[in-house]
Amino acid sequence: MIVVIIVSSILLASISIVQFKNEAKEYHRERLERKENAVREHINYVLSTTTYPLTTENLELIFKDKIHELAHIHNTEINVYDLEGKLLKSSKESFSVDKTAAPIPKYILKLVRSSIEKRYEDIKTINGIKNRSSFTQIKDDKFKPLGVLNLPYQEDDGFYDRELNSFLLRLGQVYSFMLIVAFALAYFLSSYITKSLKTISDKLNETSLNQKNEKILLTASSKEINLLIKAYNQMVDELEKSAIKLAQSEREEAWREMAKQVAHEIKNPLTPMRLTVQSFQRKFNPDDPNILQKMKDYSETLIQQIDTMTAVASAFSNFASMPAQQNETLNVVEVVELALDIFNEEHIIFESDSPEIISKIDRTQLIRIITNLVKNAIQSIPEEQENKTVKVTVKKESNNVLILVEDNGIGIKAEDINRIFEPKFTTKSSGMGLGLGIIKNIIENYKGTIVFDTQYGKGTCFTVALPIINS
Numbered sequence: 001m002i003v004v005i006i007v008s009s010i011l012l013a014s015i016s017i018v019q020f021k022n023e024a025k026e027y028h029r030e031r032l033e034r035k036e037n038a039v040r041e042h043i044n045y046v047l048s049t050t051t052y053p054l055t056t057e058n059l060e061l062i063f064k065d066k067i068h069e070l071a072h073i074h075n076t077e078i079n080v081y082d083l084e085g086k087l088l089k090s091s092k093e094s095f096s097v098d099k100t101a102a103p104i105p106k107y108i109l110k111l112v113r114s115s116i117e118k119r120y121e122d123i124k125t126i127n128g129i130k131n132r133s134s135f136t137q138i139k140d141d142k143f144k145p146l147g148v149l150n151l152p153y154q155e156d157d158g159f160y161d162r163e164l165n166s167f168l169l170r171l172g173q174v175y176s177f178m179l180i181v182a183f184a185l186a187y188f189l190s191s192y193i194t195k196s197l198k199t200i201s202d203k204l205n206e207t208s209l210n211q212k213n214e215k216i217l218l219t220a221s222s223k224e225i226n227l228l229i230k231a232y233n234q235m236v237d238e239l240e241k242s243a244i245k246l247a248q249s250e251r252e253e254a255w256r257e258m259a260k261q262v263a264h265e266i267k268n269p270l271t272p273m274r275l276t277v278q279s280f281q282r283k284f285n286p287d288d289p290n291i292l293q294k295m296k297d298y299s300e301t302l303i304q305q306i307d308t309m310t311a312v313a314s315a316f317s318n319f320a321s322m323p324a325q326q327n328e329t330l331n332v333v334e335v336v337e338l339a340l341d342i343f344n345e346e347h348i349i350f351e352s353d354s355p356e357i358i359s360k361i362d363r364t365q366l367i368r369i370i371t372n373l374v375k376n377a378i379q380s381i382p383e384e385q386e387n388k389t390v391k392v393t394v395k396k397e398s399n400n401v402l403i404l405v406e407d408n409g410i411g412i413k414a415e416d417i418n419r420i421f422e423p424k425f426t427t428k429s430s431g432m433g434l435g436l437g438i439i440k441n442i443i444e445n446y447k448g449t450i451v452f453d454t455q456y457g458k459g460t461c462f463t464v465a466l467p468i469i470n471s
Contacts (some may be wrong), residue, residue: 023204028132032121032153036134037409039074039151043138046070047146054140059147060088067091079150080138085109088147104148108135112148121302129154172286270309276302332357332366332401333394339370340392347388353395360469361446369439374460378434382411399468400448406461412454421453 046066052058063080064071071078071091078091085104111120118137123130134152138146280298288294333352340350370392377390385408393404412420421440443450446466454460 016306028130028153029121032132032134032151035074035076035153036136036149039070039076039078040136040149042070042073043149047138047140054144054146056082056146059138062207063089070236077152079152081148081150083109083147085148104135104150107147112137118145119352191376256269326362326364327360328363329358329360330363330366332359332361332403332466335363335366336370336392336394336403339367340374342371343374343378345388345390347390348378349389349391351391357394357396357401357468358470359401359466361466365442369442369464370403370405372436372439373403373464377405377407377409377460377462380407380411382410385409396468400465401468403464403466404461405464406459408459411456411458411460412452413456417454421450 011077018302046062047054050062052062059080059082067078067080067089068091079087080089081104085106087103108122112118112135118139120135122133122135125131134151134153136148136149138149140146237449276298280294283294285291333354333356337350337352340348340461374390375391381388381390387405387408389408391404391406393402395402395404395408421436440450443464443466446469448464448466450462450464452460452462
């Protein structure tokens with residue numbers, strides 16, 4: 001709309017300029033003709049009342065005194081030439097009349113004689129000023145040519161220029177006002193139209209396969225936007241179906257992988273148990289004086305392997321029975337401090353830059369994150385190490401709550417850094433390696449992050465960032 005207004009204003013201004021110039025041109029042409037007709041009538045009257053014979057030679061005498069009177073009456077310069085183009089008489093002052101004045105060019109005389117009206121109008125531009133000159137034959141009462149009448153006329157476009165400038169100024173003011181109105185109207189219309197588009201854009205940015213997506217409950221004034229909203233809602237329905245299928249597929253794949261891992265972990269203790277039983281069968285002697293000690297060793301070996309299998313079963317049970325997310329408003333600092341109370345180690349240090357950081361989060365899962373990280377930190381410190389430190393820090397940064405668990409244990413080897421969150425990976429001699437994988441999944445469900453910084457031989461620091469949710 002704004003472009004249309006600008007283009008139309010330029011077009012109208014151009015047309016107006018051309019129109020004003022054409023009107024000025026037509027005005028000057030008609031004005032010169034009116035002057036010429038009036039002068040010719042007056043000349044005809046002079047010729048009809050003179051006592052001199054009507055000949056070309058007598059024109060100078062006939063208009064000797066009359067030409068100044070005519071020029072004064074009609075307020076214009078008058079020149080009279082003979083039929084050969086030689087100046088006979090001029091209304092200019094006597095001292096400015098030159099007998100050697102330039103004659104009428106031959107081509108003009110030819111054009112005057114050849115025209116039906118015996119008239120020609122010559123137009124020349126001198127120093128940027130347009131000059132018109134009319135050349136008309138002077139005839140006697142019997143239409144016999146006597147000479148040539150010349151009326152010079154200098155065009156003055158000052159009036160039209162002033163009118164044009166005034167018109168363009170008013171036109172500019174009108175179109176400036178229209179542009180301001182158009183800008184305001186375009187702003188409000190675009191705001192009204194883009195409001196619906198922004199709602200759609202925000203919903204698209206929030207759309208994710210891993211969460212429940214809301215439909216857009218909005219009716220727009222534009223048919224196209226309504227079609228876009230309808231398409232988005234259909235996409236949400238399809239996305240929900242796809243998410244259900246994907247989740248089911250992922251669960252099935254996870255259970256298959258878990259079944260393989262559990263089978264592998266169970267096979268590990270079964271092999272030494274089988275070898276122990278077979279060895280005992282071969283070497284069993286009831287009369288052996290050391291039979292009681294051998295029975296004790298045999299029992300301890302079996303119990304040790306059974307404990308390993310129990311640990312595997314417990315880890316699998318914990319993973320399988322992960323509770324559903326139940327968010328509640330709580331003080332993160334207080335929950336973290338309470339979670340540390342279950343540990344008896346004196347080298348655990350707790351710090352917080354604020355006594356209260358309120359967020360909405362699942363208490364059980366938050367405790368699970370803390371206990372897992374702290375337990376790993378404790379286990380990473382060798383038993384024989386003298387100075388042991390596990391430092392837990394809670395602080396607020398922007399819209400996140402940061403939980404840092406730092407230890408001065410053995411750290412993580414460079415080749416293990418990229419595998420530390422793999423579900424089946426562990427650097428310990430026992431366990432299934434499910435802990436960090438579980439808490440990483442919990443953290444990412446809250447759209448948080450978990451990263452770590454480690455130096456082998458010096459220690460590791462895990463940093464958990466969880467968004468603060470207040471609603």
